[in-house]
Amino acid sequence: MRGFDLVVIGGGLLGCFAARNLCRRQLHIALIEAREDVCTGVSRANTAIVYPGYDHKPGTLKAEMTVRANARFAELCAELDVPFSRCGSLMLSCGEKADAVLREKYKNGLSMAVPGLRLLSGEEARELEPSLTAGVTSALYAPTAGTVNPWELGIAAVENAAANGAELFLNNRVLGIRKTAEGYRIETDREVFACRAVLNCAGLYADRVQELLFPSEVHIVPDGADYLILDRAAANKPTHIIQYEPEDGGKGFNAVPTVEGSLLLGPSERANELDFAVSERGIDFVRERAAFVLPGLDLGELIRSFAAVRPNPRREDGSSIGSFVIENPAPGFWSMIGIKTPGLTCADELGRFAAEKAAAFLNAGPNERFDPRRRGIKKARGMSWEQRAAAVRSDPDYGEVVCCCEDITKAEVLEAIRRGATTLDAVKRRTGACMGRCQGSRCQQKLLALLARELGVPEDAVTKDGAGSEVLGGGRHED
Amino acid sequence: MKTELLIVGAGAAGIAAALSAWEAGCRDILLVDRREKPGGILPQCLHEGFGLATYGMELSGPEYTDRITERLAHTGVRLALGTEVLKVRGDRTAVLSDRGGLTELHFERLILAAGCRERSIGSLPVAGTRPAGIFTAGQAQEMMNLRGQDLGREVLILGSGDLGLIMARQFVLAGKHVIAVIEKESRCGGMARNVRRCIEPYRIPIRCRTTVSAIHGEGRICGVTLRHLDSGAEELLPCDTLVTALGLIPDRELVRGLGDPDWLFLAGNCHRVHDLADSAVAEAETVGTRVGGELAV
Ligand SMILES: Cc1cc2nc3c(=O)[nH]c(=O)nc-3n(C[C@H](O)[C@H](O)[C@H](O)COP(=O)(O)OP(=O)(O)OC[C@H]3O[C@@H](n4cnc5c(N)ncnc54)[C@H](O)[C@@H]3O)c2cc1C
Ligand SMILES: Cc1cc2nc3c(=O)[nH]c(=O)nc-3n(C[C@H](O)[C@H](O)[C@H](O)COP(=O)(O)OP(=O)(O)OC[C@H]3O[C@@H](n4cnc5c(N)ncnc54)[C@H](O)[C@@H]3O)c2cc1C
Numbered sequence: 001m002r003g004f005d006l007v008v009i010g011g012g013l014l015g016c017f018a019a020r021n022l023c024r025r026q027l028h029i030a031l032i033e034a035r036e037d038v039c040t041g042v043s044r045a046n047t048a049i050v051y052p053g054y055d056h057k058p059g060t061l062k063a064e065m066t067v068r069a070n071a072r073f074a075e076l077c078a079e080l081d082v083p084f085s086r087c088g089s090l091m092l093s094c095g096e097k098a099d100a101v102l103r104e105k106y107k108n109g110l111s112m113a114v115p116g117l118r119l120l121s122g123e124e125a126r127e128l129e130p131s132l133t134a135g136v137t138s139a140l141y142a143p144t145a146g147t148v149n150p151w152e153l154g155i156a157a158v159e160n161a162a163a164n165g166a167e168l169f170l171n172n173r174v175l176g177i178r179k180t181a182e183g184y185r186i187e188t189d190r191e192v193f194a195c196r197a198v199l200n201c202a203g204l205y206a207d208r209v210q211e212l213l214f215p216s217e218v219h220i221v222p223d224g225a226d227y228l229i230l231d232r233a234a235a236n237k238p239t240h241i242i243q244y245e246p247e248d249g250g251k252g253f254n255a256v257p258t259v260e261g262s263l264l265l266g267p268s269e270r271a272n273e274l275d276f277a278v279s280e281r282g283i284d285f286v287r288e289r290a291a292f293v294l295p296g297l298d299l300g301e302l303i304r305s306f307a308a309v310r311p312n313p314r315r316e317d318g319s320s321i322g323s324f325v326i327e328n329p330a331p332g333f334w335s336m337i338g339i340k341t342p343g344l345t346c347a348d349e350l351g352r353f354a355a356e357k358a359a360a361f362l363n364a365g366p367n368e369r370f371d372p373r374r375r376g377i378k379k380a381r382g383m384s385w386e387q388r389a390a391a392v393r394s395d396p397d398y399g400e401v402v403c404c405c406e407d408i409t410k411a412e413v414l415e416a417i418r419r420g421a422t423t424l425d426a427v428k429r430r431t432g433a434c435m436g437r438c439q440g441s442r443c444q445q446k447l448l449a450l451l452a453r454e455l456g457v458p459e460d461a462v463t464k465d466g467a468g469s470e471v472l473g474g475g476r477h478e479d
Numbered sequence: 480m481k482t483e484l485l486i487v488g489a490g491a492a493g494i495a496a497a498l499s500a501w502e503a504g505c506r507d508i509l510l511v512d513r514r515e516k517p518g519g520i521l522p523q524c525l526h527e528g529f530g531l532a533t534y535g536m537e538l539s540g541p542e543y544t545d546r547i548t549e550r551l552a553h554t555g556v557r558l559a560l561g562t563e564v565l566k567v568r569g570d571r572t573a574v575l576s577d578r579g580g581l582t583e584l585h586f587e588r589l590i591l592a593a594g595c596r597e598r599s600i601g602s603l604p605v606a607g608t609r610p611a612g613i614f615t616a617g618q619a620q621e622m623m624n625l626r627g628q629d630l631g632r633e634v635l636i637l638g639s640g641d642l643g644l645i646m647a648r649q650f651v652l653a654g655k656h657v658i659a660v661i662e663k664e665s666r667c668g669g670m671a672r673n674v675r676r677c678i679e680p681y682r683i684p685i686r687c688r689t690t691v692s693a694i695h696g697e698g699r700i701c702g703v704t705l706r707h708l709d710s711g712a713e714e715l716l717p718c719d720t721l722v723t724a725l726g727l728i729p730d731r732e733l734v735r736g737l738g739d740p741d742w743l744f745l746a747g748n749c750h751r752v753h754d755l756a757d758s759a760v761a762e763a764e765t766v767g768t769r770v771g772g773e774l775a776v
Contacts, residue, residue, distance in 0.1 A: 475611065
C-alpha cells in the first residue's frame with residue numbers, strides 16, 4: 001500500500017491543476033487517473049475559450065473566478081510555456097431579443113470590471129470582422145477573451161506538478177473508497193492507496209466516485225455536443241472568437257480561431273447521452289449555424305468532427321445548478337462535480353481554491369521550493385530560421401520533419417515519448433502531429449514505429465488511445 | 480547556396496522533369512524529396528500496371544522506379560533525399576531541412592512535383608466514434624508494402640476509385656476478408672481494367688449508392704452503419720478495418736499564396752491527378768524540356 005497526504009482522483013484539467021496547486025504546500029500528493037493519459041475526458045473536447053467573465057451573475061464564485069482567471073491567464077500560460085491567443089471575442093445578435101441579452105451581459109461585465117468591453121452596432125462589428133453575416137444587429141466585443149489548447153494546458157500543469165513532487169498513477173481506475181482511522185483508503189484496479197485527504201475530480205463520473213463512500217446530492221446528467229474543425233487554409237476565417245446568441249434563445253454557437261491556426265465550430269446540443277460519438281444531426285446543426293453566422297466560410301475545408309460530453313450538475317429533484325459545485329461530504333473529502341464552462345478558464349483558480357481548503361485541513365505549510373515554471377517541448381514550427389538551424393545543429397532530429405502538415409519534427413516526437421506519451425493520441429496531444437489536414441495518413445505510421453522503438457514493444461502492441469485500440473492486426477481479438 | 484533549377488519531389492514526375500531538363504541543357508539541377516528513396520509513391524505500388532505507354536510492357540511500381548532512376552545516374556542531377564522543403568518564398572529562395580541542418584537556397588526556376596495527398600475520413604461529416612483501425616488507401620498500401628505491417632482481417636473499403644480497388648485485391652491476396660467496396664455513385668469509380676483484375680476474380684461486392692453514415696467501436700473499429708442512398712435504409716456492417724479511398728488532392732501547399740509567378744512550374748499529381756504514371760511522366764517531360772531549355776548553358 002502506498003501512503004500519501006492527499007490523493008487527487010481524475011487527471012482532467014481540474015485534477016491536473018489541483019495537483020499543481022497542492023504542490024505549493026508541503027504535501028505528498030498522488031494523482032490517480034483511470035486512463036492511459038491525462039486530459040482524455042471532458043478536457044479533451046470543449047470549446048477552448050478563455051472567457052472574459054461577463055456571462056455570470058455578478059458576485060457569484062463563477063463570475064469572480066472567471067474575471068480573475070482571465071486577468072491572470074497570460075501569466076499562467078507564460079509560466080507553463082503554453083501558447084495563448086488573446087484574440088478577443090465578438091458576441092453577436094441578429095434581433096431585438098438577443099440585443100437585450102447582450103446589453104444585460106454588457107452590464108454584468110461592467111459591474112464585474114471586465115476590461116475593454118464595448119457594445120457595437122452591427123456595422124461596427126462587421127468592420128472589425130468582415131466575415132460576419134450582414135444580419136448582425138449588435139455585438140458585444142470583449143478584447144480580453146482568448147483561446148488556449150485545453151489538453152496542452154492540462155498536460156503542462158501535470159508536468160509541473162510532477163516536477164514539484166506529485167506522483168502520477170495512470171491506468172488506475174478507482175473502484176472503492178473506504179474510511180480509515182487515519183483518513184481514507186482508495187482501491188484501484190491495480191493498487192491500494194492510503195491518504196489523509198481526497199480530492200475527487202473525476203469529471204463525468206465525479207458523482208459516482210463520491211458515491212463509493214458518501215451520498216451525493218448532486219448528480220451528473222450528461223448530454224452530448226458536436227464540433228467541426230476546418231483547415232487553417234479555409235477562406236474567410238474570422239480572427240476573433242465569434243459567439244452567436246440566437247434570437248429564439250436556443251443553443252448558441254461559437255467559432256474559435258485556435259492556437260494551432262484551425263477553426264473550431266460548435267457545439268451542438270443533444271440530450272442525455274454519455275457518449276463521445278458524433279451525431280449526424282449535431283453536425284448538420286453546426287454547419288447550418290456556421291453558414292448563417294459566417295456565410296463566406298468554406299465548410300468544404302472540414303478536416304475533422306468530434307463529440308464532447310457535458311457533465312450537467314442536477315439536484316435530486318432534477319433542477320439544474322448554475323454555480324460551480326464543490327462538495328465536502330466529510331472532513332478531508334472534496335468533490336468537484338459537474339464543472340462545465342468555464343472550467344477550462346478557471347482550472348487554475350479552482351485548483352488553488354481546492355488546494356487552499358485541503359491545505360487548511362491538513363495543516364500544511366508552504367513549499368518554499370515550489371517552482372511554477374515548466375518548459376514545453378521546443379517546437380520547430382514558429383522558430384526563426386536562425387533558431388531552427390541552431391536547433392538542428394544541437395539535435396539532428398530537429399532536421400527531420402515527421403508530420404509535414406503541421407511541421408512537427410522527430411525531435412519533438414521523441415521528447416513527447418520521453419515525457420511519458422505511450423500512445424499515438426498522447427503523442428498527438430503533446431506535439432500536434434496528426435492534427436492537420438491529412439489527419440495522420442502520412443505520419444501515423446512513422447509515429448507508430450518511433451513509439452514501438454522507444455517503448456521497446458512490438459509495433460502491434462502500440463495503441464491509438466489505450467488497450468483495445470491497437471493499430472495493427474485488426475486490434476486485439478478474443479480468440 | 481544557389482541552384483538554377485530546384486525540383487521539389489522525386490516521384491515519377493520530379494524525376495522525369497529532371498531528366499528532361501538535363502537533356503535540354505540545364506546543368507545545375509537539384510532534385511529534393513523528403514523520402515529516403517526516390518520514386519515517390521511508386522515503390523509502394525507492388526502491383527503491375529505501370530509503363531505500358533512508355534516501355535510497351537507492364538511493370539510494377541518498383542520496376543518502373545528503377546528504370547527512371549537508373550537514367551538519373553547518368554546525369555549530373557543532384558539528388559537530395561531525406562530533405563524537406565519547408566518554405567518557398569516569392570524572392571526565389573527556398574528553405575530546406577535535413578539532419579545536417581537548414582539550407583537557404585536561391586533558385587532561378589522551380590518545378591513543383593510534390594504529388595498529392597489523400598482526402599481523409601475527417602473531411603466527411605461521418606457520425607459515430609473515432610476509433611483505431613481506419614486508414615487511407617495509400618497509407619494502408621505504404622504500411623503493408625513498405626513496412627510489412629498487418630492491418631486487419633475484416634476489411635471494408637470506402638470508395639471505388641483505382642486506389643480502393645487495388646487495395647481491395649491486396650487485402651484478399653494477404654489472406655484477409657474484404658467485406659465490400661462501398662461507393663456512393665451508381666457505378667464503380669475505377670478503371671475497367673482494375674475492376675476486371677482486382678474485383679471480379681475475387682467476387683468482392685461493390686455496393687453502389689451506399690455510404691458509411693456512422694462509425695462504431697470504442698478503441699478499435701467494430702463496424703459501420705451503411706446507408707443506402709436511394710431508400711435511406713441503413714444496415715450495420717461489422718468490420719475491424721476501414722480503408723478510405725476518398726480521392727486525391729493535388730498538394731500545392733508550398734506555393735500557396737505565391738500567385739502565378741513566371742519562375743514556377745507544376746508537374747505530375749500536384750498539377751492534376753494522373754491515373755497513370757506514364758501520363759504524369761509525359762506532362763513532366765514537357766515541363767522539364769521547356770524549363771531546361773530556358774536555363775540551358
Ligand atoms: C462541450 C463543452 C464545452 C466547454 N467549453 C469550455 C470553454 O470554452 N471554456 C471553458 O473555460 N470551459 C469550457 N468547458 C468546461 C471545461 O472543459 C471543463 O470544466 C473541464 O474540462 C473539466 O475538467 P475535469 O477535470 O472536471 O473533467 P475531465 O477532463 O473529464 O477529467 C476527469 C478525469 O477523471 C478520470 N476518472 C473518472 N473516473 C475515474 C475513476 N473512477 N478513477 C480514476 N480516474 C477517473 C477520467 O478518466 C478523466 O480523465 C466546456 C465543457 C464542455 C463539456
Ligand atoms: C495507389 C496508386 C496506384 C496507382 N496505380 C497505377 C498503375 O497501376 N499504373 C499507372 O500507370 N499509374 C498508377 N498510379 C498513378 C501514378 O503512380 C501517379 O500518377 C504518379 O506516380 C504520380 O507521380 P508524382 O511524381 O506526381 O507524385 P508522387 O509519386 O506522389 O511524388 C511526389 C513526391 O514529392 C515529395 N514531396 C512533396 N512535398 C515535398 C516537400 N515539401 N519536400 C520534399 N519532398 C516533397 C513526396 O515525398 C513524394 O515523394 C497509381 C497511383 C496510386 C496512388
